[in-house]
Amino acid sequence: MTFELEAEVPERGVELALRVAPGETVALLGPNGAGKSTALAVAAGLLRPDRGRVALDARPLTVTGGGGQRASYVPPHARRIALLAQDPLLFPHLDVRANVEFAPRAQGAGRAAAREAAERWLTTVGVADLADRRPGELSGGQAQRVALARALAADPLLLLLDEPMAALDVAVTPAVRQVLRTVLAGRSALLVTHDVLDALLLADRVVVLEDGRVVEEGPTSEVLSRPRSAFAARIAGLNILTGTWRGGRVHCEDGSVVAGMSSDPAPSDGARAVAVFSPGAVSVYRDAPGGSPRTVLRAQVTEIEPHGDRIRIRTTRAAADVTPQAAAELDLAPGAEVLLSVKATEITVYPA
Amino acid sequence: MNPRRTTSILAVLVCVLATGACGGDDAGDGGERVLTVYAAASLTASFEELAERFEAANDGVSVELAFAGSSDLVAQITSGAPADVFASADQSNMDKLTAEGLEGSAPEVFATNTLQIAVPPDNPGEVSDLADLSDEDLAVVVCAPEVPCGAAALALAEAAGTTLAPDSEEQSVADVLGKVRAGEADAGLVYVTDVIAAAGDVLGIDVPESDAVVNDYPIATLADSDQAELAQAFVDLVLGEQGQAVLAEAGFGTP
Amino acid sequence: MRRTGSEGGVPRWILLPAAAGAAFVLLPLLAIVLQVDWRAFPALVTSEASRDALLLSLRTSTASTLLCVLLGVPMAVALARTRFPGQSLLRALVLLPLVLPPVVGGIALLYTFGRRGLLGETLEVVGLEVAFSTAAVVMAQTFVALPFLVVSLEGALRTAGHRYEVVAASLGARPTTVFRRVTLPLVLPGLLSGSVLAFARALGEFGATITFAGSLQGTTRTLPLEIYLRRETDADAAVALSLVLVVVAVVVIGTAGQGRVRR
Numbered sequence: 001m002t003f004e005l006e007a008e009v010p011e012r013g014v015e016l017a018l019r020v021a022p023g024e025t026v027a028l029l030g031p032n033g034a035g036k037s038t039a040l041a042v043a044a045g046l047l048r049p050d051r052g053r054v055a056l057d058a059r060p061l062t063v064t065g066g067g068g069q070r071a072s073y074v075p076p077h078a079r080r081i082a083l084l085a086q087d088p089l090l091f092p093h094l095d096v097r098a099n100v101e102f103a104p105r106a107q108g109a110g111r112a113a114a115r116e117a118a119e120r121w122l123t124t125v126g127v128a129d130l131a132d133r134r135p136g137e138l139s140g141g142q143a144q145r146v147a148l149a150r151a152l153a154a155d156p157l158l159l160l161l162d163e164p165m166a167a168l169d170v171a172v173t174p175a176v177r178q179v180l181r182t183v184l185a186g187r188s189a190l191l192v193t194h195d196v197l198d199a200l201l202l203a204d205r206v207v208v209l210e211d212g213r214v215v216e217e218g219p220t221s222e223v224l225s226r227p228r229s230a231f232a233a234r235i236a237g238l239n240i241l242t243g244t245w246r247g248g249r250v251h252c253e254d255g256s257v258v259a260g261m262s263s264d265p266a267p268s269d270g271a272r273a274v275a276v277f278s279p280g281a282v283s284v285y286r287d288a289p290g291g292s293p294r295t296v297l298r299a300q301v302t303e304i305e306p307h308g309d310r311i312r313i314r315t316t317r318a319a320a321d322v323t324p325q326a327a328a329e330l331d332l333a334p335g336a337e338v339l340l341s342v343k344a345t346e347i348t349v350y351p352a
Numbered sequence: 353m354n355p356r357r358t359t360s361i362l363a364v365l366v367c368v369l370a371t372g373a374c375g376g377d378d379a380g381d382g383g384e385r386v387l388t389v390y391a392a393a394s395l396t397a398s399f400e401e402l403a404e405r406f407e408a409a410n411d412g413v414s415v416e417l418a419f420a421g422s423s424d425l426v427a428q429i430t431s432g433a434p435a436d437v438f439a440s441a442d443q444s445n446m447d448k449l450t451a452e453g454l455e456g457s458a459p460e461v462f463a464t465n466t467l468q469i470a471v472p473p474d475n476p477g478e479v480s481d482l483a484d485l486s487d488e489d490l491a492v493v494v495c496a497p498e499v500p501c502g503a504a505a506l507a508l509a510e511a512a513g514t515t516l517a518p519d520s521e522e523q524s525v526a527d528v529l530g531k532v533r534a535g536e537a538d539a540g541l542v543y544v545t546d547v548i549a550a551a552g553d554v555l556g557i558d559v560p561e562s563d564a565v566v567n568d569y570p571i572a573t574l575a576d577s578d579q580a581e582l583a584q585a586f587v588d589l590v591l592g593e594q595g596q597a598v599l600a601e602a603g604f605g606t607p
Numbered sequence: 608m609r610r611t612g613s614e615g616g617v618p619r620w621i622l623l624p625a626a627a628g629a630a631f632v633l634l635p636l637l638a639i640v641l642q643v644d645w646r647a648f649p650a651l652v653t654s655e656a657s658r659d660a661l662l663l664s665l666r667t668s669t670a671s672t673l674l675c676v677l678l679g680v681p682m683a684v685a686l687a688r689t690r691f692p693g694q695s696l697l698r699a700l701v702l703l704p705l706v707l708p709p710v711v712g713g714i715a716l717l718y719t720f721g722r723r724g725l726l727g728e729t730l731e732v733v734g735l736e737v738a739f740s741t742a743a744v745v746m747a748q749t750f751v752a753l754p755f756l757v758v759s760l761e762g763a764l765r766t767a768g769h770r771y772e773v774v775a776a777s778l779g780a781r782p783t784t785v786f787r788r789v790t791l792p793l794v795l796p797g798l799l800s801g802s803v804l805a806f807a808r809a810l811g812e813f814g815a816t817i818t819f820a821g822s823l824q825g826t827t828r829t830l831p832l833e834i835y836l837r838r839e840t841d842a843d844a845a846v847a848l849s850l851v852l853v854v855v856a857v858v859v860i861g862t863a864g865q866g867r868v869r870r
Contacts, residue, residue: 044777076776077785083777089770093792102788106780154778423839491722491738496822498839519739520821521828523836527817535723536738 001188003158007042007052014038014049014212018190020158025189027203027220031231034209036192040160043190044083045076056080056157077106082156086163088147090135096122096146097131103154121149125179141172145179152183159189166194177201196235200224208232226263226350228274238276239318245273250349258295260347267351274350281346282320284313285339286330295347297340301332315340387582388416388434390425392441392569394465394525394545398602399439405598406589413582421524422500429454429574436577437586439569441465442500446570456573456580462590463569464605465543467501467508469557470532470550477538482512482559485539493528493537496521501528504565505541511564516541529554543567545603568607639850644843651847659825660833661851667741667829668809671748675805678749679756680798684790686757687764705754712750713818720746721819743820744827748809755808756801763797764790803863807856 003020014035020026028036041047043054045062053069054062061079065071082103090099097118104114122128125145135143144164151159164180165173177198184191184202191202199206199220206223208216208231215229227233233240243252245267250258258275267273283289288296299315306312310321313332318340322330332338387406391399396419403415418425418435422445429435430452438455439462440446446459471479477490485492494516495502502521509516519537522528528540533553547556571590573583589595596606644651651657686698704712718724720737730737737743771793775785791798813831820827822836830852837845 044773046773075782076773077779077781079777080779081777082779083774085770085774087770089774091771091775091789091792093795102775102780103778106775106778106784106788150778160777421839427838493739493821496836496839498836518823520823522822523817523832527822530818531821534717534721536717536721 001057001157003043003057003188003190004053004055005039005043007039007049007054009035009038009042009047009049009212011050012038012212016209016212016214018207018214020188020190023186023188024204025184025187025191025202027199027206028190028192028209029194029199029206029231029235030209034231035212036209037162038212039209040083040162040190040192043158043160044081045074045079048073080155080157081160082151082154082158083160083162084144084147084151084164086166088135088140088143090138090143090146090150092135094135095131096127096133096135096138099135099146100150100153102150107154117153118149121153122146124152124183125149139172140168141176144168144176148179148183157188159184159187161189161191161193163192163194165198194235196224196237199235206232226348227276228350233276238278239282241275241318243273243275245269245271245349245351250275256295256297258297258342258347258349259344260295260349261345262349263351265351267349271351275347276350277318277342277347279307279312279319279321281342282318283341284320284322284326284330284332285341286337288339289341294341294343297342299338299340301334301336301338303334304332313338318342385413385579385582386416387413387436387579387586388418389437389439389586390418390420390429390433390435391437391439392422392425393419394441394543394549395419395439395569397549398598398604401598402586402589402595405594406586409589410582410585415586423448434576435574436579436583437571437573439571439590441567441569443568443570444500446572449572454575456575456577457584457587459570459572460587460591461568461607462571462587462595463599464607465545465567465569465603466562466605467504467541467559467565467567468544468547468562469559470529470540470542470547470554471538471557472532472535473552473555475555476535479539479557481557482509482561483514485509485541486514486517488517490517490538491536492516492518493520493522493531493540494518495525495528495541496523499524500567501525501541501543504567507565508541508559508561512559512561543603548603566605569604636853639846639853642846643850644847647843648847648850651841651844652851654844656824656828656833657844657848657851660828660830660848661855663741663744663825663828664810664830664852665855667744667748668806670745671752671809672802672806674745674749675753675756675809676798676802679753679760679801679805680791682753683757683760683764684786687761688769702754702758704751705758709747709751709812709814709816710818713747713815713820716743716747716750716815716819739821739823739827741820741826744816744829747815747819748812751812751815752805752808755804756798759801759804760794760797763794763801766797767793800863803859807859810852810856810859 001022006017008015012035016035016039018039028039030036038047042049042052048062049064051064052062060072061074063069063072100118100121101114104117119128122131125148127142127145130138130142138146165176168176180202191198193199203220206217206220207214208229210229210231216223216232223232224236227236227238227240230240241250241252241258243250246269250273252258260275297317299317301313301315303314304311307321311324311327313320313322315338320340389399399417403417406415407413422440422442425438426445426448429438429449438449449455450459469479471477484490494505497503497506505516525542525546528542529546529550531537532540533550544556547554571587573580573587577583600606682701719726720730721727722731722738737746771789772785775789811831813835816829817832822828822832830848834845834848837848
């Protein structure tokens, strides 16, 4: 089953197209307001785009008229698309078992069949022993597992996950992620997340949204190791600079020139290119350094935060990881003018 | 804001609102004397007219009229309402007053009233006499026996030798009249004066036996009045030639 | 243990007007109790007229509460969950009986369902005559009580939000199933308190009833009408019956309050 979505919602500045291949889990990444929730709402049938088309296995779910197409709209309950939100939203008046039985019962299954499905899915997510509890008696992690079992019991063709672990305690997140990893294997799903680990461990493919548009997509490992968008780079923990490829260097808009190792294939001359490098490869100076030819960027410190046993310096251009001693010696504080220096061998340049 | 100030502002506000609500009582400030007359609701038109004449004849006097059911008025007077004159629609409510010793002058009957059948102008129930009011198929409305007009209705039925079959026993004549006026009831028993006051909205049908049940309207000044003379002057006006003429025009009988 | 949180933020002077307000409401109730002629009380409240009035009140209030639920739940859902042009105007109009003098409601009903009203003749053709019937009492009570149910239920629906309903739909539940198995159970406390309010309002209904339905023992004379009528001749009976009405109201509201606390 293939899921296809094209939507234009000018009111929210969204214009995007997505595709989920059979059995594929696609992670939807992007800053707040990038259009991720809008995409999910259109997929679930909660929002009708001004123009667009949503189809599941060639079965049209939302088709706005025009262009020779007949307008059609399948209501949410008939789409076979289940939703797992940040909050578990377990029905508070039903116990755990009845919550999971809800979907089979609503779809016309008999009592026994619904009960059997509930047992099965509760076991799958590892909370079979909680079947008689009330939602109010569950911890956050337990409740989200039950919510997952409930969504799976609906036997959806596509599962929408809207930051399913954002509201969880960090202590229980890994276990829930592991459960998700198991159940998402071989299942079509669209996962909205902020967490690079979710993308890495759960998704086959990543789509990055910015300002309502798809700015980057591809296999997860590729996007995270060679990000072309600022957001992907940021969540991958990498610095990214964009500019024009000329004479073997990236010329940024502010006039700085970045020298790096070009990827294969190399960007063509005069084309847009991105330079990617890790914060660990950046050295910080107050005065211009001498020596080997390096890229040197003039920047202003914006934030200073701990990062493992080092200090991460965020600046107006790129992030740098330095030792606490270095930070103290350089007397770094937000607002300080600094020079960032990166060896050409540490920088990879891709076509944008 | 400090609490004491808040409280005093509140107090001022309450006073302003309260006096505003009952501001009419302050007419005395302008040197005017105010005579307060409590009268049965059926006297509304007649007493408004008489009050005007009284004001015209007595410079610097204004008459405040309060109309309601006689029993409501008695209840208010016995709990200390500042009335100078009370005109009741029946003897029993006046008796309640004298039982408390609240009358200033001996009550005198100034008008009588008799019952009439009121029907909608097109008389859909084809009602012609009192016997029709025992027809179960007609929507008949009378006053409840607990109120004077209801007691009168019962007495009238007895005098005529029939039993009424009411669909509703209303609280007041106004309620009876309202239902007939709306066409909700085919017939109702009300006073002659009510039919006249309804001015064509209902049709009155005379009941021959009505002379057997005559309702007396007594009037008296009140003991607690601080202007007994003026109160008596108003009572005299009502009992006198002018008063009787005005009352007769409204359909009241002379005692 | 001393609780601090709940009292901490309240300025102490506010307790004075609060106490005055409570006294303003409670003193008149106390006055009724003090005024009751206790020796005559049993005879007064068990007279045939009193029993008829009380039973009629309980019967009609129950019927009108059911009618309120039947009509009010869909109204509240339509107001809280859908959007259509003129909705806020419609809401204001539907809630009008809350602020309208009941007598006005009675007059309006009279000119709608009365024999010569807008629908009166139509009803008569179908063989329905509401004039001076117990049905008219129920209609009058429903008219004034309906907004209470709609308001409290619409509030409950808005508070509950529609996120649960979205989830239920995504699980494959049709709108009717969602309404029955999710929406209604979620707002049950609101529905319950709304029904109690509606019942209490119906129990106390006077103006619309006397204007629209009339007053006849056992048929249309509910307890408030009986009290008002008794006042004419027998003040003690009126006071005794007033106390009965107060007690019934307290029991109704008390039971509902208990139910809510237990949840």
